[in-house]
Amino acid sequence: MDTKITEKIIGAAIEVHKTLGPGLLESAYQECLFFELKNLGLKVKKEVSLPIIYKDIKLDHGYRIDLLVEDKIVLELKTVEAFTDVHSAQILTYMKLGNYPLGLLINFHTKLLKNGLKRFINTI
Template sequence: KIYSRAVCVELTAAGIRFEREKRYPVRYRGVLLCEQHLDFVVGDQIVLEIKSIDQLAPVHHAQILNYMRVARLRAGLLMNFNVVVLPDGMSRKVL
């Protein structure tokens, strides 16, 4: 994931705290079902999901919202690097 590595470089250069591929347990009725692996958690406040695809689909928006719920974070940013101008590939989410 070259784009994830580039994001690491940029966040580190900016002095922003982050965790990469952070794992969160998913439980149902107290039973551990699985772990969700989030691309990034930035500053203990924002879920950052990285994509490089032709177009963001509804499933990608649902995915980051689910990650935000699992992490119990209200803010999320979905970034698609497969665009001409990066802001066109960004989608902010708030729960």
């Protein structure tokens, strides 16, 4: 079932990219993708706070997930020239901290969106 959800997410991201093109701020793509995913009937949350537990301390203002779909797929949106190892580490950290099974790193600053997609699976 996650494959079908992932396909819907990618299709929605392609629609947003096709309509807007590259060159906008990440926040514009986030709002439009949020809109598209909601229209597909998916449960979507934006700017999901992800606290960090360090020893006995809970830090509530740790990180924020760009979009969380169906409470299990992390979407991290970027508008960068190219992905770096830091981008991969960031989404993997979010997935591990929240115990989410899947993640998609989406870079809207590409000519073809398919070249700006990277899928992650949480193996821990």
